[in-house]
Amino acid sequence: MIDLKPKKLPKQARSRVSFDAIVGAAARLLRERGYEALTTNHIAEQAGVGIATLYEFFPNKEAIVAELTARLMAKVEANMEEAFAEARGLDPWAGVSHMTARAVAAMAAERDVFRVLLRQVPFVPQLPVVVETRAALAALSQRVRIEAAGALDLPMPEDDVWLISEMLYNAILEVAFLEVSERKRAELTKELARLTYRMAVGRDPETN
Amino acid sequence: MIDLKPKKLPKQARSRVSFDAIVGAAARLLRERGYEALTTNHIAEQAGVGIATLYEFFPNKEAIVAELTARLMAKVEANMEEAFAEARGLDPWAGVSHMTARAVAAMAAERDVFRVLLRQVPFVPQLPVVVETRAALAALSQRVRIEAAGALDLPMPEDDVWLISEMLYNAILEVAFLEVSERKRAELTKELARLTYRMAVGRDPETN
């Protein structure tokens, strides 16, 4: 794979505006036109900068997508760490429920961009920042589980951890991507949390 | 979306050879180079036919991909119907287990092509043939569940059916796409079946 880092970072305020406009234009084009229509010339035009300005900061198209992805994933990760802090002290079922809801909400907030990035751009799912963020999220889930272990006495083979992570991650995306009312999405999210609890614990949560 | 049907079907034996060679070349290129490298000129060259011959049968590149997808999905569906017939009469856990194993095997047999088609080509997941095959597979799962319902007494909200289908489908793909030994894949598949059973039934299967 090619070079995915910006070749230069903005040092003055005016260039930061350009830089951000480029990343923002890429997001808008992905959202509205999909990855196939994402060309460097279109991005520059949408961003209101010359094509040469774009290449001043990014070595190629992929680097722009990578930068956009990194920004979005950072937001998700921050969100989830916040959610984890909030979930501490809750009982296992409430914790799972809360984390799931926050994850769906975080993705749903930018669902059109995420759908294109994570499901249609060949290299994005393998991007280090994506792999790392997924690992961080899985680690958070693990900590929820471990804190619950005391209360629940849960053994879990490594394969199960991986499988549950994969299933939960994909289901979160599917639920976040759905074009339904937020009310319906919340219902589905709650059911998803319950199914996850079933997978992890082997029985239904005690709803008290 | 554009026209995705072949503009003409082969009527003589020699042209069927060309037709198949084109579809086969598309599969090989997707497998080895990914969707971005899939160009009509490359396909024709790989297939050993002139570019004009390709356009004799297909109106555009997308139609070739659609034809390939249809062939692969048909194979999967046939496989799963066979698996369903074999699963009849088995107890619920054995049934789920068997169906899951067959599904993973069916996808794993062409994993590189499926990974590109289903995860990287923008229009493939929405292709009617894909949507319909997924619906057919979900219906099969439903029939397994309904036959099991007598033995298990299972109520299940509609949302759960959808969620479990989504999670199972995605997990089947993930397991099928993994580059691991077949032994390891079989282990993961068994665990996946167990987690699915947990989701659907709410407790572990009685392993007897």
Next chain:
DNA sequence: ATATAATCCAAGTAATTGCTCGGAAAACTC
């Protein structure tokens, strides 16, 4: 104020893209 560095960009280039043209060869039909 001058020098240096940062930022900007329109015009253009070489390569590649999907696809058409015009017609030749081979296979069926009668």
Next chain:
DNA sequence: GAGTTTTCCGAGCAATTACTTGGATTATAT
């Protein structure tokens, strides 16, 4: 075997692509 249909194809075209060039403008440092 004449006529019709099917199959084949390479040269080439118009459009688009990612990206470079060469230099102008603006900010910063001293």
